[in-house]
Structures are given as structure tokens and as C-alpha cells.
Amino acid sequence: MPQRHGVRRGFEVGQGALLYFTITLLLLALAELSRASLLYWAFGVMIGVLAVSLLLSWLMLRGLRVHRLAPVVAVAGEPLMLRYSIANPHRWLPVFGLVIQETWGRGQSGWRQSGPIAESPARLGGRPQGWVLHIGAGETIQAEAVCVPRRRGELAFETIIVSTSFPFGIIRGRLTVRQEASVLVYPRLLRMKKAVLTRVTTAQPRGGRHTDRSGGHEDFFGLRDYRPGDSLKSVHWRSAAHTGRLVTREMTRPSPPEVMIALDLRRDGDAADADSLAVENAISLAASLVCDAHNHGCRVGLTVLGAAGHTYPLHHGLPHRGRILEALASLPSARGGEGGEPASRVRGESPATTPPVPAGETPNAARHPSPVGEDADPLSPKGRGGKRRTAEPNVIVVAHGPCDPHPQQTPRDLRRAVVLDAAQLDEFAVATPGGAEALLRGRVAFPGKYHRAGAREGDR
Amino acid sequence: MNPDPLFRRMAYVLVFMGIVVFCAADRNPALLLIAGSLLALSWYVVDGPAGRPLPNWAINLGTIASTGWLIAELAARPMQYLGPMGHFITCLLVVVFYGRKTNREYGIVMVLSLLQVVGACMLSDSILSGVLLALYGLLMLFTVLLFQLKATGDQVRGANLAVSPGGAPEVRPPFGRGCRGDLRLGGAAIGAMIAVAAACVFLFMPRGLFIRPGSPFNMPPLSARSGFVGSIRLDGLAPDSGDREVLMHVRFSVAGAPATLPPGGWLLRGTGLDQYDPGLRTWTRSRRANMADNIIPLGGAGGVLAAGVPPSPALEADVTMRSCTHQCLYAPFPAQWVWAEGQGAVIYGGIDRGVRLIEPWGGVLHYRVRAPLEAGPATRNDPVPRAVMQPGPNATSGPIFETLSQAYAQGWQVSAEPIRNYARRLLRDKGVSRDTADAPTPRDAVLAEALADHLRAHYRYTPAAAAPGRARSGEPISSFLFESREGHCELFASGLAAMARSLGMTARLVSGYRVYEYNRVGGYYVVRPEHAHAWVEVYCGEGGWVTVDPTPPDISGDAQRDGGWLAWLGDVYEHVEYAWFSSVIAYDDHARDGVIETAKTSAQLAATVWMQGTMGSVTRYVEERVSNIFADGFNLAATGLITVALVMGVAGLVRILFVRRRRLSALQLGRMPLPQRRGLTRRLGFYLMMLDILEQHGHIRPPWQSPFAFAQKLVTADPVTFAPVPSITEMFYEVRFGGRATDPQRARWVDTQLDNLRHALMRRRAGRH
Structure with a gap:
């Protein structure tokens, strides 16, 4: 395993050990003073306990192999389960009471001053800890440690400390394994109120729900020559009679509702840092909308106003949703942070003051570059490949404050968009513990179901 | 495996054992009776089904009362501090057990109990105290092991809860196969290692290393009722x-x-x-x-x-x-x-x-x-x-x-x-x-x-x-x-x-x-x-x-006791106590020098024998050792006998544990709670008997094979001889997993089936020969 290179061993002595040493010395003093032989025995037992503690804590950790099985992504505010595979190579010696702990700073003396806990604001509330009660000789076991990321972004793990104070808790043997990994933390995901998406999708000015592609069973699309395999029911007999050859009738495909989300991060240059929470709320709201729309079968797209390069056209699919969430997770924080841009630079609209974020700057964006160029109109009805669409997408503008569109800076289509103010988050979303997992794993609804259900349930 | 409930029970037993050790040393049965009763009652009051710990003010009141008693006793019995301290610790332990107990309280309880036993060591040097002390050490060992596991788990749980209050899911600690067995065996091995280390320290550590005899720091002798008066x-x-x-x-x-x-x-x-x-x-x-x-x-x-x-x-x-x-x-x-x-x-x-x-x-x-x-x-x-x-x-x-x-x-x-x-x-x-x-x-x-x-x-x-x-x-x-x-x-x-x-x-x-x-x-x-x-x-x-x-x-007139085996038993007990006393209690620098000298001599002798490597040397060595033993008198022989008895006792204990573990493994009862396990072990004895019969004839069920698969394999190999096996196995499943009771009629039926199996196997063996 790879951790053999960065393995260090050591021992820790805690407060319990100090108490133990005190009692041992007290026993020795009493034995010397009273000459009671049983006290010498007791002192010998204490020494034996100490020796066994030292020996076992060293032996049990010898050759132990630890491997972190971290997930690729996590959600801010939701428990992140880190898994560890621990193998006990001994033939006869079991391992008891293992504590697994994450730490940062290359395991050196200054490790307390770095890492996601030491950041401001902290990315994690504390070091993830897990424990294993017992690993039999020659067994491999999986342990879990839970942490809750507080912020979106990339969460880096550096070092694993495996320790045990078995059998007596006096001396803690420690094994430090350097093993780097990173987890991309999505923005906080909220459960959207149904009224939000209903309001957007039912406000579409045109009633069409059809694509400009054939292959469906909705409306008439056109005629073409018969191909073997076509159903006889689809033969347009009148045309066939006219032309003398079989002609097949093509119908349009149904088109799911489309939601284009515009995340408006533009702000005046003198905005205070206090707005960072609102910015994060807006990002969180946008991410939640993306997931909600995806789960309801909508084609969803995203454009970030104020951060050039983050534009994702309308599409439906898990990879597409993942790319959008990754982009949102990788957005620089308002305060600026690890690898992030200061908020004041992100908010500006002018290219001179707000340099575009190159698509390849973040690792996730590099893996999934934006399919639309920077110059493309994010709200253009052109779909992938530049085909014409039959309907304009519904547009939701997520702003991190009272929306005050400027004619010079706001695209024309935004004027008819539904605007969600992230400052009034409670009106649109409900934070539920564990809700993110349901959102990410939610089944995709039938495209039409949402509207029927939305019409029935309304603003419930 | 959850160490918490087991540890709580062990902590009760440990504290009770500590009180027994002290009361035996202090010769205070009344205190043992009162403290034991109160301790047992605390289990019902605090840890019972509807148990609830007493409020803090009551615990504080009890602590103050105990302290008052200590002060009064010290004032009434000046220069006698061990007895009052032991009484105080006993009261304190009983009081603590009526309150809410976190790991901190449990740690305090164990330290107090240890101090109490240390005091008992100073009060008494009888062999009874030694035996009780050994039992207490054994209990303390397993209690500390469980406490360590429990405390580690609680610490990790607390850290996770602090990181994500209310948000993080409860993570159950994983454990491998045979956790309980490993813990028992590991505990025994640890106990043996500690005993060896303690014996080495006891045997070879010089006395008076820091405080020489006769120095003013020496404690005054404890008062005892010697009967002798200077006036x-x-x-x-x-x-x-x-x-x-x-x-x-x-x-x-x-x-x-x-x-x-x-x-x-x-x-x-x-x-x-x-x-x-x-x-x-x-x-x-x-x-x-x-x-x-x-x-x-x-x-x-x-x-x-x-x-x-x-x-x-x-x-x-x-x-x-x-x-x-x-x-x-x-x-x-x-x-x-x-x-x-x-x-x-x-x-x-x-x-x-x-x-x-x-x-x-x-x-x-x-x-x-x-x-x-x-x-x-x-x-x-x-x-x-x-x-x-x-x-x-x-x-x-x-x-x-x-x-x-x-x-x-x-x-x-x-x-x-x-x-x-x-x-x-x-x-x-x-x-x-x-x-x-x-x-x-x-x-x-x-x-x-x-x-x-x-x-x-x-x-x-x-x-x-x-x-x-x-x-x-x-x-x-x-x-x-x-x-x-x-x-x-x-x-x-x-x-x-x-x-x-x-x-x-x-x-x-x-x-x-x-x-x-x-x-x-x-x-x-x-x-x-x-x-x-x-x-x-x-x-x-x-x-x-x-x-x-x-x-x-x-x-x-009673210069000699009356004869009879009771008197002989009394003499034997006193002599064992004397051997304990002379080899343990009275062990000092002089005895240590003797041990070291003996060890040196034995090593040299053994080296000589090894170098010569002849049978005559071995014989001479043995003769010399035996003569030394007889020359040293009965003490060494008695010590040897005690050692042999102890070794045999430990070996017997290990064998019992091994057989028990094997039975549990054969019956697949390893992960079952203890009370159910006891009943089932008794009711499933017929299946173990069947396995024993089969094992005597060379048919051993591997641990990974289920009873059903084992029976199938045997019947497929020889349907006539092993005909009773599937029916007994079926009954095993009914009792083990179906909760079926065994009545006398079914017991007779099982006996018949086992007899049939035994006879069939014997016929089969006879036919082969």
C-alpha cells in the first residue's frame, strides 16, 4: 500500500498516564516506608502494566495497513462518511480499540495550525474520528468516521493517525500515515418548495412542450419514406396512395420543461464582506434548484452572472447535474479562500475588474469544460449543436440580494424571469437534515408528472 | 459486542471485591455486610429497570458525612490511619454508586478501589488476603480492559457529537470475528505477562533502595494485638x-x-x-x-x-x-x-x-x-x-x-x-x-x-x-x-x-x-x-x-492439639500460610540475594551440564537438585507443590475455557447473549454428543460447514450408517433456531438415535476390519 513511505510511529502519554505514574510512585514510597511485601508485589504489577502497555501498543500497530476510502463528493452541512480499510497482518495478535483520526499539516509539529479546521471560517468543525473495537488476526475491516463539511469547495485530507491505548489507556501508540485525498463539497442543498418550480414552469408563455425532433407520439412532425420495421399504424396511407410508395408519418417527441438558472453574483464593488453569507445562500439555492429540477425531469442549465466561463446549457442527466454542482462548488468564495477569488473581484461585471474564471482553472472544470463558449448567449434558445428549439426556456434568476437589474448589464430575457432573492431563502426552501442525500439520489419524475402534481398540490 | 453493559457489571463486582479484600484484612464483617448490601441495593436503585441516580445534593451529603466519619475516626484512633481511610473509601464508593456515573466517576471509583486494596495489603499479610488480592487483580484486569474500550468509544462519540451536534449519524464500531474470545485470551495473556513482570520486580528489586531501614522516614510499626506488653x-x-x-x-x-x-x-x-x-x-x-x-x-x-x-x-x-x-x-x-x-x-x-x-x-x-x-x-x-x-x-x-x-x-x-x-x-x-x-x-x-x-x-x-x-x-x-x-x-x-x-x-x-x-x-x-x-x-x-x-x-494442657484429620488439615493450612508468609511476605533483601545466588548457581550448573552433555551429568544434576530440595527442607517442597497445583489449576481453567469455546463454536452460539446461551447449551447437548460420537470415528465438522451441510455430506457418503444424523440435525435446528422445547419423550428419542448412530458406526468399523 502506498502509505508505507509516509509512515511514522510514536507514543503519547496523557493525563491518565500521569495519574498512573503518581499512583505507582506512591505505591513505591509506601512499600519502601512500610516494607510490606504485598506492596512490592503491587508495585511490580504496576510496572508490569506499564511494560505491557508499551509493548502491546507498539506491537498492535506494527505492520498495520490503513487506506482511506473517501467519497468523491460531499454536500456542505451534511455528514460526510469517510471509510477506512484497516488490515491487521499479524498471524496471532488481534488489535483492540483503534482510533482513526484525520489531521493536517504533514503530521509535523505544526499540524494544528493548518488544514480545514484552522481555516477561517473553518471548513470542518473538528477532526473526523472513527474507532474500531477489534480486528482479528489476519483480518481486514472497514471503519467509518463522520465529519460535517461546513463550506463548499475542495476538502483536502492529508494524514491519518491511527492510535490505540489498549490495554490500559496509559500509553497511546500512534501510527501516522500520510495519504492525500480530496473531496469536492457541493454547496448546501435545500429542499425546494414545490411552488417555486411550478411557478416557473407554468409561467412559460408558449404552451408547446414539444421538441423539434421526431420519434415521439405527440403531434405531427412530418412524413418520410417507409423503413422496414416501421409500424403499419404509422403509415400515412393517403400519401402512400398518392405517391405509390409507403410513406411513414413521424410524430414529435414530448419536450420536458426547461429551466435555465441564472446565478447573479454581480454586486457593487463596495459591497461588504457581510454579504458572503448571502452569496453562499444564493449558490446553495441555485444548486438546490438544479437538483430539484433534475429530479423532476426538467432540462436544466446554469449561467453564472459575474463569473465568466460558468455556463452550462440546458440538458438533463446525472453527469450534467454533476458538472453544474461541481462548478457551483468550485466558485470562489465571497471572502476569498483557499484557491478562491476575493468576493469583490468576483462580483464585478466589467471584464476589466472581473477577470473571467478560465474554464480550466479548477480541476473539476478542467475535467468537464463548459460546453458553451464565453461569448455564447447563455439564454440563447439554441440547444446543443445549434438546433432550434421550439420553446424558450424558463429562467430563474437567483440573486444574493434585492434584484435591481440594470438595463445595460442584464440580458433582455431576464426581464421576464422569475427572480429568487437568496436573502429570503426561507420562502423558497426548507433545510432538512439528510435532505441532500434524498435530493442527490431522488428518482427522476416523469416529465409531465411534475406539472400535474404541481397543479394539484400548488403551494402546499 | 458492546462493552458498556459488561463493564458496568464488572465495575460493581470489582468494587465489591475490593470491599471484601479490605474487610477481610480489617476483620470487619459488619462493614462488609452493610457495604455489600448497600452496594447491591444501588444496582437496583440506579441501574435497575426503573432506576434513577440520586440527585447531586444527596451524593454531596453522603460525601460530607463520610468525611465527617473519617475525621471522627481519626480523632478517636490516633496513629491508626489505614483502617479509617479504608472505611472512608468504602463509604465513598457506596455513595458514588448511587449517583450518576460517567467515565470520570468510573475512573475515580477504580482508583479508590485500588487504594483501598493497597491499604488492605498493608493491614494484613495472611494468605487469605493474598488469594483475594489475586482474584481482585484478575477482576481489575478485565474491568480495566473493558473500561478502556468503553472510554475510547465514548471519547470518539463525544468528539463526533461536538463536531456535528445532532447532525452526524451514530457510527457503530466495527469488530472482527471472535472479538469476545480474543478479548478473553488477550486478557489472560496480558495477565500472565503482568504476573511475570511483577514477579521479576518482586524477586529482584532491592528493598530499601530509597529509604534505608532505620531511617527517620520509616513508618512506625502498625499497632497489632500481640498480647505482649512491655509493662x-x-x-x-x-x-x-x-x-x-x-x-x-x-x-x-x-x-x-x-x-x-x-x-x-x-x-x-x-x-x-x-x-x-x-x-x-x-x-x-x-x-x-x-x-x-x-x-x-x-x-x-x-x-x-x-x-x-x-x-x-x-x-x-x-x-x-x-x-x-x-x-x-x-x-x-x-x-x-x-x-x-x-x-x-x-x-x-x-x-x-x-x-x-x-x-x-x-x-x-x-x-x-x-x-x-x-x-x-x-x-x-x-x-x-x-x-x-x-x-x-x-x-x-x-x-x-x-x-x-x-x-x-x-x-x-x-x-x-x-x-x-x-x-x-x-x-x-x-x-x-x-x-x-x-x-x-x-x-x-x-x-x-x-x-x-x-x-x-x-x-x-x-x-x-x-x-x-x-x-x-x-x-x-x-x-x-x-x-x-x-x-x-x-x-x-x-x-x-x-x-x-x-x-x-x-x-x-x-x-x-x-x-x-x-x-x-x-x-x-x-x-x-x-x-x-x-x-x-x-x-x-x-x-x-x-x-x-x-x-x-x-x-x-492443650500443648498439643487433638489428633485427627481436622487437626492435620489445620496444620496443613497453617503451613501453607507459613510458606506464603516466608516466601512472599517475608521476602527481603536477604532472600533476594539468596534467590540471585541460587539462580546463578543453577545457571552455572545447567551450563556445566549442557557443556558436558552426558547422561551421568544430568543424573548428578538431578540428584543434586533433589538433594538441595530435601536439604532446604519442606518449605521448598511445599512451595513446589503449590506451584504445581497452581499450574495445574491454570491449565485446567484454560482447558475448560477451550472446551467451552469449542462447544459454543460447534453450536453456533458465539454471538448470543449469555443467559440464552446457557440455556441453549444445556438443551443442545445432544448435538454435541452426536458430534463427539462422529469425531471419535474420524468425522469432524469443519467450522465453516453448517450442520445441515455436514449432515448432507455424511448421508451422501453412507446413507445407512449416518441415517440418524439428519434427524438429529433437524432437531438441532428446531431447538437452536426454532425455540422448540425438549420434552422427555423427545429426549428418549434422541437417546435412541444416538445409540443407533453409535452402534452403526461401530458395525461399520468392525466391517472394515
Whole structure:
């Protein structure tokens, strides 16, 4: 395993050990003073306990192999389960009471001053800890440690400390394994109120729900020559009679509702840092909308106003949703942070003051570059490949404050968009513990179901 | 596996065991009863089904009350801190168990319990304490292991909860196969390692490494009821006769051979008391006697106390004092030579021939004294052999002795005339007389014996005191001689001394022990506090000091116990305790040096044998070792026997655990709770019997194979022979997983099936042959 290179061993002595040493010395003093032989025995037992503690804590950790099985992504505010595979190579010696702990700073003396806990604001509330009660000789076991990321972004793990104070808790043997990994933390995901998406999708000015592609069973699309395999029911007999050859009738495909989300991060240059929470709320709201729309079968797209390069056209699919969430997770924080841009630079609209974020700057964006160029109109009805669409997408503008569109800076289509103010988050979303997992794993609804259900349930 | 509930139960047992150890050492059954009851009640009150801990104010109140009791007890019993501290800890433990217990409280409880047991170690050195201590150590080991696992889990849980309050899911700790078994085996291995390490420390650690013996930092000896008193007070109260705890082990030998017991037993001299204070009614050692004290240095070969002794067979007493509560070294006669372990010098009384330590010595003391034994047959009237010794070069001698002894142990002022008249009348009845102005002569011994004969014949011995009113109304000696005519040994000795001194003889009281209890298994005498005794020594001029014991001899009628196996068992128990005491309690630097020397010798011998590598050398080695064992005596053999018994016991225990584990594995009950497991193990015994039968014929079910698959395999191999196996296996499943009860009818059916299987297998084997 790879951790053999960065393995260090050591021992820790805690407060319990100090108490133990005190009692041992007290026993020795009493034995010397009273000459009671049983006290010498007791002192010998204490020494034996100490020796066994030292020996076992060293032996049990010898050759132990630890491997972190971290997930690729996590959600801010939701428990992140880190898994560890621990193998006990001994033939006869079991391992008891293992504590697994994450730490940062290359395991050196200054490790307390770095890492996601030491950041401001902290990315994690504390070091993830897990424990294993017992690993039999020659067994491999999986342990879990839970942490809750507080912020979106990339969460880096550096070092694993495996320790045990078995059998007596006096001396803690420690094994430090350097093993780097990173987890991309999505923005906080909220459960959207149904009224939000209903309001957007039912406000579409045109009633069409059809694509400009054939292959469906909705409306008439056109005629073409018969191909073997076509159903006889689809033969347009009148045309066939006219032309003398079989002609097949093509119908349009149904088109799911489309939601284009515009995340408006533009702000005046003198905005205070206090707005960072609102910015994060807006990002969180946008991410939640993306997931909600995806789960309801909508084609969803995203454009970030104020951060050039983050534009994702309308599409439906898990990879597409993942790319959008990754982009949102990788957005620089308002305060600026690890690898992030200061908020004041992100908010500006002018290219001179707000340099575009190159698509390849973040690792996730590099893996999934934006399919639309920077110059493309994010709200253009052109779909992938530049085909014409039959309907304009519904547009939701997520702003991190009272929306005050400027004619010079706001695209024309935004004027008819539904605007969600992230400052009034409670009106649109409900934070539920564990809700993110349901959102990410939610089944995709039938495209039409949402509207029927939305019409029935309304603003419930 | 969840260590929490198991740990809580173990903690209760541990604390109870600690209280038992302490109460056994303190000999306080009442405290054990009360504390044990309260502790058991706390389980129901706090940890029961509807249990709830008491509020904090009640716990604080209990703690304050315990502290108050401690203060009161310390004030009432000054200089006795172990008992009160143990009582305080007991109360505190009981109180803590009624409150809410977190890991911190559990840690405190375990430390307090440990301290309590440490106190018990200092209070008692009996083998019972040793056994209880070993049990306690075993319990403590497993309790600490469980506590460590529990505390680690709680710590991780707390850290995770602090990181994500209410948000993080509960993570159950994973554990591998055979967790409980590994914990048991690991605990046993850890216990063995600790025992080995403790034995090494105990055997090879030098004593007094930091605090030398005799330094002012040494603790004063613990008070014990030894029965011995440095002064005799005749205040009408019964003397403190002590209890039956063994105080000394004494081996008497003459020229290397064990000495035979005189008819009246041996008298171990303690202190000579020559001065009687009528006001305090107390016999004490006079200032004149104190002035004659000499400090005799002791080398490795001991120190000579007196010289000028006529060559006669020397009586040697090898004494091991289990609890040296006084400075006095007891000797059967006025000692001529003494050696005391760890002592650089002793104080030797030039007049009264008593030997004392310079400083009080707490704990075990081993010493040897040698005295000339005057030959001559012992008679009934002279139950104790006489010893005659003159002052030697190291003692106060010559003119100084004469000066000091001019008025030593002479004269009598209390009711002198009536007592003198009484004594003269007694002597006249015997046909002898003595003038008060006569010088001491050997004839004085005869006169003293005549007086003692009268006391022995006409006075009644009673261990209780005379009637308090009578004793307090008048002078106790006069009251004993003329009114009550009954009393204990101190009154007898005082009466004889008063009569002798009123007649002008030089006489003194001697306090010490009468030794008559012989351990036939160990070949030594046992001295207990209840053997404390007082007698008289009369100075006979050239004849020296003659011992006269006026106490009726019937008090020593139980010199030997009645025979029978009970007495033999008692001797065996005492000898085991003696072996424990001599090998553990009395282990000191001297013994350590011996062990190291023995180890060196054995290693050299073994190396020699190894190098030579011949059978003859091995034989010689074995012979030498065996002869050494016999030369060392019974102690080593007994220790070996105990060791073998212990090893066999441990092996048996390991075997029981192994068989139990194998049965559980065969029945697939490893992960089942203990109560259900017990019932099922009993009900599924028939399946184990079937497995045993099959195993005897070479059909072993591997651990990974299910019973059903095993039965299928057997039936497929031989449907006729193994026909009963599937039906028994089916019943196994019904009982094991279906919860079916076994009735007598089904039990008979199972027996029949097993018999069929057994016979079928035997037929099969016979057919093969």
C-alpha cells in the first residue's frame, strides 16, 4: 500500500498516564516506608502494566495497513462518511480499540495550525474520528468516521493517525500515515418548495412542450419514406396512395420543461464582506434548484452572472447535474479562500475588474469544460449543436440580494424571469437534515408528472 | 459486542471485591455486610429497570458525612490511619454508586478501589488476603480492559457529537470475528505477562533502595494485638490476650537437631520487670536496669552478648516474627549470641539479659538467638529447663554489675508484713525457712519452687480478671493472695515475686510467651498473641537466674492439639500460610540475594551440564537438585507443590475455557447473549454428543460447514450408517433456531438415535476390519 513511505510511529502519554505514574510512585514510597511485601508485589504489577502497555501498543500497530476510502463528493452541512480499510497482518495478535483520526499539516509539529479546521471560517468543525473495537488476526475491516463539511469547495485530507491505548489507556501508540485525498463539497442543498418550480414552469408563455425532433407520439412532425420495421399504424396511407410508395408519418417527441438558472453574483464593488453569507445562500439555492429540477425531469442549465466561463446549457442527466454542482462548488468564495477569488473581484461585471474564471482553472472544470463558449448567449434558445428549439426556456434568476437589474448589464430575457432573492431563502426552501442525500439520489419524475402534481398540490 | 453493559457489571463486582479484600484484612464483617448490601441495593436503585441516580445534593451529603466519619475516626484512633481511610473509601464508593456515573466517576471509583486494596495489603499479610488480592487483580484486569474500550468509544462519540451536534449519524464500531474470545485470551495473556513482570520486580528489586531501614522516614510499626506488653498493669482488668493470628514461627534446635518440647512448653523471654509501682499497680523495668543496657554491634555472623558460659549444648531458636510490634527480641533463655536480619546492632540488657532493637521495626523480622542449655531431665515441678549464665565481656559485668545489682529486684513494700508472714508460713509447712538478710544462694530456687508449688496447688487460674470491685478496693496482689485466690498469670507471677522479695530474695517478673503449639507438617512452633505469658526469675547467686513459673500447668494442657484429620488439615493450612508468609511476605533483601545466588548457581550448573552433555551429568544434576530440595527442607517442597497445583489449576481453567469455546463454536452460539446461551447449551447437548460420537470415528465438522451441510455430506457418503444424523440435525435446528422445547419423550428419542448412530458406526468399523 502506498502509505508505507509516509509512515511514522510514536507514543503519547496523557493525563491518565500521569495519574498512573503518581499512583505507582506512591505505591513505591509506601512499600519502601512500610516494607510490606504485598506492596512490592503491587508495585511490580504496576510496572508490569506499564511494560505491557508499551509493548502491546507498539506491537498492535506494527505492520498495520490503513487506506482511506473517501467519497468523491460531499454536500456542505451534511455528514460526510469517510471509510477506512484497516488490515491487521499479524498471524496471532488481534488489535483492540483503534482510533482513526484525520489531521493536517504533514503530521509535523505544526499540524494544528493548518488544514480545514484552522481555516477561517473553518471548513470542518473538528477532526473526523472513527474507532474500531477489534480486528482479528489476519483480518481486514472497514471503519467509518463522520465529519460535517461546513463550506463548499475542495476538502483536502492529508494524514491519518491511527492510535490505540489498549490495554490500559496509559500509553497511546500512534501510527501516522500520510495519504492525500480530496473531496469536492457541493454547496448546501435545500429542499425546494414545490411552488417555486411550478411557478416557473407554468409561467412559460408558449404552451408547446414539444421538441423539434421526431420519434415521439405527440403531434405531427412530418412524413418520410417507409423503413422496414416501421409500424403499419404509422403509415400515412393517403400519401402512400398518392405517391405509390409507403410513406411513414413521424410524430414529435414530448419536450420536458426547461429551466435555465441564472446565478447573479454581480454586486457593487463596495459591497461588504457581510454579504458572503448571502452569496453562499444564493449558490446553495441555485444548486438546490438544479437538483430539484433534475429530479423532476426538467432540462436544466446554469449561467453564472459575474463569473465568466460558468455556463452550462440546458440538458438533463446525472453527469450534467454533476458538472453544474461541481462548478457551483468550485466558485470562489465571497471572502476569498483557499484557491478562491476575493468576493469583490468576483462580483464585478466589467471584464476589466472581473477577470473571467478560465474554464480550466479548477480541476473539476478542467475535467468537464463548459460546453458553451464565453461569448455564447447563455439564454440563447439554441440547444446543443445549434438546433432550434421550439420553446424558450424558463429562467430563474437567483440573486444574493434585492434584484435591481440594470438595463445595460442584464440580458433582455431576464426581464421576464422569475427572480429568487437568496436573502429570503426561507420562502423558497426548507433545510432538512439528510435532505441532500434524498435530493442527490431522488428518482427522476416523469416529465409531465411534475406539472400535474404541481397543479394539484400548488403551494402546499 | 458492546462493552458498556459488561463493564458496568464488572465495575460493581470489582468494587465489591475490593470491599471484601479490605474487610477481610480489617476483620470487619459488619462493614462488609452493610457495604455489600448497600452496594447491591444501588444496582437496583440506579441501574435497575426503573432506576434513577440520586440527585447531586444527596451524593454531596453522603460525601460530607463520610468525611465527617473519617475525621471522627481519626480523632478517636490516633496513629491508626489505614483502617479509617479504608472505611472512608468504602463509604465513598457506596455513595458514588448511587449517583450518576460517567467515565470520570468510573475512573475515580477504580482508583479508590485500588487504594483501598493497597491499604488492605498493608493491614494484613495472611494468605487469605493474598488469594483475594489475586482474584481482585484478575477482576481489575478485565474491568480495566473493558473500561478502556468503553472510554475510547465514548471519547470518539463525544468528539463526533461536538463536531456535528445532532447532525452526524451514530457510527457503530466495527469488530472482527471472535472479538469476545480474543478479548478473553488477550486478557489472560496480558495477565500472565503482568504476573511475570511483577514477579521479576518482586524477586529482584532491592528493598530499601530509597529509604534505608532505620531511617527517620520509616513508618512506625502498625499497632497489632500481640498480647505482649512491655509493662504489666494489675488494674483489675483482664490482660489483652490478643487473638489467634500467628505472631511468630519458631524452630528450636540443639546442635542442629530439632529440640524436643519440654513438658510445659518453651518460655520465650521478653522483658524483665523488676520494679513495682504500688500507686499505678504496675510492673515496669527500673531505671537501674535501663542504665545497664549495652549496644552490641551485629556483624554478618551475629554478635556475642555474653561470655563465660560453660560449654554445654547450645539451644538455637530460629524466629520469624510476622509482625514486629515491639522492640523486644524473644529468646528461650538469656541469649548468648544473636543475629537479626537487617539490624546493625541491638541493645542488650546487662542485668535482665533482654535483647531489644534499637529502633522500632515494622513488619517482618527474622532473627536467631543461641543460648546455653543446661542439661538435666525436666521434672513436672520444673517444667522449664533452667539456664544459667554469667555476665559476659560484652555485658555489664564485674563491679558495675555488682553496683547496679545491689538493689536490683529486691525488697517489697506493699503489704509487706502480711505477705512475708504468709510466705514464711508456707515455707514452714514445707519444712524450710529463709531469713530476709540471707544472701542469694542456689537454695533460693528451691524456696521459690516451694512457694510456686503452693500457688499452683491452691490457687485457681482464670483468664478473666478478678471481680473489679474487689480488685479496685484493695491492693491487687494482696487481694489475689488472701481473698480471691484466683487470677491470671500476671497475678500468679506477681504473687510469687511479692512473696519471694518479701523474704529477701531477688526476684523479677518476665513477660513473654509460652510456646507449645507445634505444627507437625512444618516442624516448627507457632506463637500467637493468646500465648502471652508472665513468670518469675529468681536470682540464686552462683546459680544465676532461675526461672520459676507459678501459674498452674493446666493452662498449657492443650500443648498439643487433638489428633485427627481436622487437626492435620489445620496444620496443613497453617503451613501453607507459613510458606506464603516466608516466601512472599517475608521476602527481603536477604532472600533476594539468596534467590540471585541460587539462580546463578543453577545457571552455572545447567551450563556445566549442557557443556558436558552426558547422561551421568544430568543424573548428578538431578540428584543434586533433589538433594538441595530435601536439604532446604519442606518449605521448598511445599512451595513446589503449590506451584504445581497452581499450574495445574491454570491449565485446567484454560482447558475448560477451550472446551467451552469449542462447544459454543460447534453450536453456533458465539454471538448470543449469555443467559440464552446457557440455556441453549444445556438443551443442545445432544448435538454435541452426536458430534463427539462422529469425531471419535474420524468425522469432524469443519467450522465453516453448517450442520445441515455436514449432515448432507455424511448421508451422501453412507446413507445407512449416518441415517440418524439428519434427524438429529433437524432437531438441532428446531431447538437452536426454532425455540422448540425438549420434552422427555423427545429426549428418549434422541437417546435412541444416538445409540443407533453409535452402534452403526461401530458395525461399520468392525466391517472394515
